[in-house]
Amino acid sequence: MTVSVSSQLNAARPADLPAIDKLLQHGKTAALVAEYGQTLVTTQLRQLMDELRQKALAGQLTHAELAHEPLLTGLAARLSEVTASKLKTVINLTGTVLHTNLGRALLPDSAVQAVVKVLTQATNLEFDLDTGRRGDRDSLVEDLICELTGAEAATVVNNNAAAVLLMLNALAAQREVIVSRGELVEIGGSFRIPDIMTSAGSTLVEVGTTNRTHYADYERALGERTAMIMKVHCSNYAVVGFTxxxxxxxxxxxxxERRVPVTVDLGSGTLVDLTQWGLPHEPTVRETLATGxxxxxxxGDKLLGGPQAGFxxxxxxxxxxxxxxxxxxxLRTGKLTMAALEAVLSLYLSPERLPERLTTLHLLTRARSDIQAQAGQLQPVLQQALGRDFTVTAEPMLSQIGSGAMPVESLPSFGLVIHYSGTDKAGKQIMxxxxxxxxxxxxxxxxxxxNALYLDCRCLTAEQAQRLHTLWSNQGV
Incomplete structure (x- = not known):
């Protein structure tokens, strides 16, 4: 780009930049130092001046940009941006309750309070209060898990992929594990059962075909090096037809008969029969263990409704x-996870009260009439905020459970559908x-x-709906 002679004459030079020391003595800078600290303010101010110096060398810096007011306003904006949390709360209107990208299960209040408590105080995470000796952190929740599932024993790690990895590495390293070809799932983020087996040092023995695996296939695959028969619950897809x-x-x-352990990866396992609340059936952990x-x-953070964990x-x-x-x-979990897990598992001791106490189950069982009422209240406000070029309608829609749970099942819901009705390209405007x-x-x-934007209100809380109502009424979109 060609710079005119007049522009070059009016441009500020590097020598025109104010001294950093003088800027630090300014009253507005002192207020920023009080809020953010001397070190961070000075660092950001130096970076800002370096950027302005480069603009000056390129002949693109104006004298107006060097006035104290715009300089310090820019500094304040930089400090706000650099200290802002990258992890933000969002309003989930995707229609997916357990959305992997949005943090999966939301914790109930009892779990939140349990986490807050252990954040600020010492705990008996690995201390046996009865003996006064070092304890096992699993003991904090093991009895609860065993009571709820019928298991003899239990252990907890930081997610289900870790649970599978640990199980394979501990019991089947350098040996063979038999799995049906139809169960070699990818569990999201490109993590696949075969890859986990390789990482665990196990040799995968595939049996059957994608759609049909028989008893005889497993029987023929058994050998001296077989360490385990593993069944994987296909929770994130379904094979139908000739199966x-x-x-x-x-x-x-x-x-x-062959003295080989049989294991099941349930994926998004549940502890209760969901059909009692009108939801599709999903095999429970207790039912699965009862088979022997x-x-x-x-x-832990899918249908169970707790924090990220693997059992x-x-x-x-x-x-x-x-x-x-x-x-x-x-792969062990920390005290925050253990505190949240204990609180969530305790809710299952009173299963009849789960829909009102467990956030995930509450969202899954919301009455469509309640969701429809929310959508109806927001529709006129959003329509007015968007103007004539968009059409906003409140319509029935279908939510999904998410995170690989019951992929072919859907939940009746309600929400807002936004179409573009102007003269520009609809796809571009909707994006x-x-x-x-x-x-x-x-x-x-x-x-x-x-070419339409869907805002499913199933996961919208009353407080979030009120905030959106106020925002769209006053500021638009």
């Missing part, structure tokens, strides 16, 4: 081996609107489908 799977009961019988399998792994439950002799494995320490909502001070996350 055949081998039931867990059959595999348990085979495993006992040796170990079951499952997540291994089942036969005590195998759990004891797993607990002594070096990886257990590397821009989605970005505007996503970049609000409190981001709103919806989903685009067929």
């Amino acid at each position: 055949k799977t081998t039931g867990i009961n059959e595999l348990v019988r085979l495993g006992r 399998v040796d170990l079951v792994t499952f997540s 291994i439950v089942g036969r005590k002799s195998l759990i004891d081996i797993i607990k002594k494995h070096p990886l257990k320490r590397a 821009q609107l989605e970005r505007r909502l996503r970049c609000q001070a409190e981001p709103v996350i919806g989903r685009i489908h067929k």
Whole structure:
């Protein structure tokens, strides 16, 4: 780009930049130092001046930019940006309750209070109060897990992938694990069962085909190097049509005959029968263990409704081996997770009260009439905020559970559908609107489908709805 002679004459030079020491003595800077500290303010001020110096060398800096007011306003903006948290709360209007990208399960109040308490005080995380000696952190929740699942023993790590990795590494390193080809799932983020097996040092033995695996396939694959038969619950997809799977009961019988442990990765495991609240059936951990399998792994932050964690439950002799494995320490959970887990698991002792106490179950069982009422209240406000170029309608829609749970099932819901009705390209305008909502001070996350923006209100709380109502009424979108 060519710079005119007059522009060059009017441009500020590097020598025109004010001294940093003088800027630090300014009253507005002193206020910033009081808020952010001397070190951070000085660092950001130097970076700002370096950027302005480069502009001056390029002949693009004006004298107006060097006035104290715009300089210090820019400094304040930089400090606010650099100290702002990258982890923000968002309003989930995607229609997916357990959204992996948005943090999955929301913790109930009892779990939040438990976490707050252990954040500020010393705890008996690994201290046995009865003996006065070092304890096992699993003991904080193991009795609860065993009571709720019927397991002999249990251990906890930081997620279900870690649970599978630890189980395989402790029990099947340098040996073979038999899995049906139809169960070699990818669990999100490109983490695949075969890759986890490789990382664990186990040799994967695939049996059957993608759509049909028979008892005889497992039987033929058993050998001297077989350490485990592993069944993976296909929670994030479904194979339909000409299919055949081998039931867990059959595999348990085979495993006992050949003295090979049978394990099940339930993925997004649940502790209660969800059909009692009108939700689709999902095999519970207790049901699975009752078949006689040796170990079951499952997540804590999916259908269970707790913090991110992975459980291994089942036969005590195998759990004891797993607990002594070096990886257990590397994958263990911290005190915040243990506090939240204990609080969430305790809610299951009174299952009849779960829908009102467990946030995840409350969201999954919300009456569509309540969701429809929320959408109806927001529709005219958003319509007025968007103007004539957009059409906002309150419509029925289908939510999903998410995080790989019941992929073919849906939940009746209600929300707002936004179409562009102006003269520009609809797809472009809808994408821009989605970005505007996503970049609000409190981001709103919806989903685009067929050149329309869908805002499903299933996960919208009363407080969030009120904030959106006020924002859209006063400031627009």
